Amino acid sequence: MADQVDSQGKSKMLNGTQKANASAVTAGGMSTETVAMDRRRFLVAGAAAGGAVMAGTVGGVAHAANPENLPPNVPEWSHVLGAAVDDAPYGLPSPFESHVVRRNVEWLTSTTQASINFTPLANLHGIITPNGLCFCRHHGGAAAVNPEDHRLIIHGLVDRELIFTMEDLLRMPSVSRIHFLECAANGGMEWRGAQMEALQFTHGMINCCEWTGVSLKTVLDQAGLKPKAKWLLAEGADASGMTRSIPLEKALGDCILVYAQNGEMLRPEQGYPLRLLVPGWEGNMSIKWLRRIEVGDQPWHTREESSKYTDLMPSGEARRFTWRQETNSVITSVAPERPLNGKGFYELSGVAWTGSGKIKRVDISTDGGRNWTTAQISGPVLDKSLTRFRMPWRWNGEEVLLQSRAMDETGYVQPTFAQLRSTRGIWSIYHRHAIQTWLVRSSGEVENVQLS
Ligand SMILES: Nc1nc2c(c(=O)[nH]1)N[C@H]1C(S)=C(S)[C@@H](COP(=O)(O)O)O[C@H]1N2
Ligand SMILES: [Mo]
Numbered sequence: 001m002a003d004q005v006d007s008q009g010k011s012k013m014l015n016g017t018q019k020a021n022a023s024a025v026t027a028g029g030m031s032t033e034t035v036a037m038d039r040r041r042f043l044v045a046g047a048a049a050g051g052a053v054m055a056g057t058v059g060g061v062a063h064a065a066n067p068e069n070l071p072p073n074v075p076e077w078s079h080v081l082g083a084a085v086d087d088a089p090y091g092l093p094s095p096f097e098s099h100v101v102r103r104n105v106e107w108l109t110s111t112t113q114a115s116i117n118f119t120p121l122a123n124l125h126g127i128i129t130p131n132g133l134c135f136c137r138h139h140g141g142a143a144a145v146n147p148e149d150h151r152l153i154i155h156g157l158v159d160r161e162l163i164f165t166m167e168d169l170l171r172m173p174s175v176s177r178i179h180f181l182e183c184a185a186n187g188g189m190e191w192r193g194a195q196m197e198a199l200q201f202t203h204g205m206i207n208c209c210e211w212t213g214v215s216l217k218t219v220l221d222q223a224g225l226k227p228k229a230k231w232l233l234a235e236g237a238d239a240s241g242m243t244r245s246i247p248l249e250k251a252l253g254d255c256i257l258v259y260a261q262n263g264e265m266l267r268p269e270q271g272y273p274l275r276l277l278v279p280g281w282e283g284n285m286s287i288k289w290l291r292r293i294e295v296g297d298q299p300w301h302t303r304e305e306s307s308k309y310t311d312l313m314p315s316g317e318a319r320r321f322t323w324r325q326e327t328n329s330v331i332t333s334v335a336p337e338r339p340l341n342g343k344g345f346y347e348l349s350g351v352a353w354t355g356s357g358k359i360k361r362v363d364i365s366t367d368g369g370r371n372w373t374t375a376q377i378s379g380p381v382l383d384k385s386l387t388r389f390r391m392p393w394r395w396n397g398e399e400v401l402l403q404s405r406a407m408d409e410t411g412y413v414q415p416t417f418a419q420l421r422s423t424r425g426i427w428s429i430y431h432r433h434a435i436q437t438w439l440v441r442s443s444g445e446v447e448n449v450q451l452s
Helices: 032-049 051-056 166-171 199-203 216-223 303-308 417-424
Strands: 002-005 011-014 115-118 151-156 162-165 175-182 206-215 231-236 243-247 256-261 275-277 290-296 328-331 344-353 359-365 387-395 400-408 437-440 446-449
Touching: 151 216, 162 166, 162 216, 166 256, 175 256, 199 328, 206 216, 206 344, 216 256, 216 290, 243 303, 328 359, 328 400, 344 359, 344 400, 359 387
Parallel strands: 151 290
Antiparallel strands: 002 011, 151 162, 175 206, 206 256, 231 243, 231 290, 256 275, 328 344, 344 387, 359 400, 400 437, 437 446
16 A cells, blocks of 8 residues: 655555556645646656657657668668768767756746756666766856866965965866765655656756866865864855855865866866865755855854755754765666566666765565565665666566665665655655655556655
8 A cells, every 4th residue: 555645744545556646746836737747748758768669759759760771671871971080079979869868847946047957867877977967956057167267265264375276276186086966855846745757857866977176185284274173165156156064074084176077077067167076965065166165163154054955854843964965776777767668578777875885785676665675786886976786677567666775884774755754754855865666557657656
């Protein structure tokens, strides 16, 4: 039996295979009509990515497969010369992959500059997010910064106030590390019930890149910290002038002043030419277009920090300083955007991550959490990184409820929705990391549902 909590906090019993009516849920000023409309649109977008109609759709535009290209014939592209090496000095994905893009949700924010778009997780492989597909969260649009005119200022409780050019930073000893970056609001639309009809929107506020830059400690050591130094304020050069306070212990730990992402310089929307990366912690602390670091003895009380980044508990109290991103996982190879095309063999694959360190184990259930099988962890298992898991599976064509459950190296096990709600209630926006359920219909369609 499934138990769905609607927007009023009341529970409705479902029969386990019945999808809760998304129109019962409202959040962020959205209307019932918008949900229905968006849902159809999401399913269309998803269908382009799904195996069921793969051969017939490119970027949502139907095109006919040409039998002339099939064996025993030699396909048309074998008869003509291909593109020249200087046709695309900066390469782009195949036009047949043009449906794999970031998408935003119109009703979520009132402008597209103070807004967010989402990583298309259902179409990604391994653990690395390509630069052009990393979700973007801006409070004042993506700043267009000329690196020649960009400076990083270090001041406050330091022995030497310093100003760095980009050239200065590029000359310093560097580090490269693979980490996920996740918005604290990832999955935040799902607290009060299953709502978003695509994996892109239930979990897509996350990326995982190889980040290169200068260890923040290197720069702070150069400035010299005064004995009273306990906190940093990081500030961005964008129109929002976003600031966040960061405790010194974390700053001297694994934080990086990042200038490169997956081997090339940062993309403008990821903070070019310089951003802070605070690994494993709320994405909002990883200040983009970083221009200033002030060292102080206490956290700053800015509008962002004192009112926005807190978690409202059932008691009416608000938790704050909940910086660490919690242990989470999701199946990505079967998802609303990746419907099944007939019974038989499939690989269940997905990603798991934790701000607490490394992923230790991931279990998969095909019966809504009654029985669990440990998945194979395949590929690198890195600190505060996406970790890829896989499991061979045979679908008999019946309705099934797919789930993944991650465990981290501290022994923490990803909670069910019921467990999470029993301690955190339903009024938070942030840190929604409960076990995801995909309902696979006998038609092969896949839906987002919540079980108790
Ligand atoms: N200067 C600045 N830094 C910022 C933001 C911003 O709007 N301005 N957004 C923050 C938030 S809320 C998140 S989740 C991450 C998102 O990083 P991304 O856009 O590279 O995915 O950047 C953070 N850093
Ligand atoms: Mo965020």
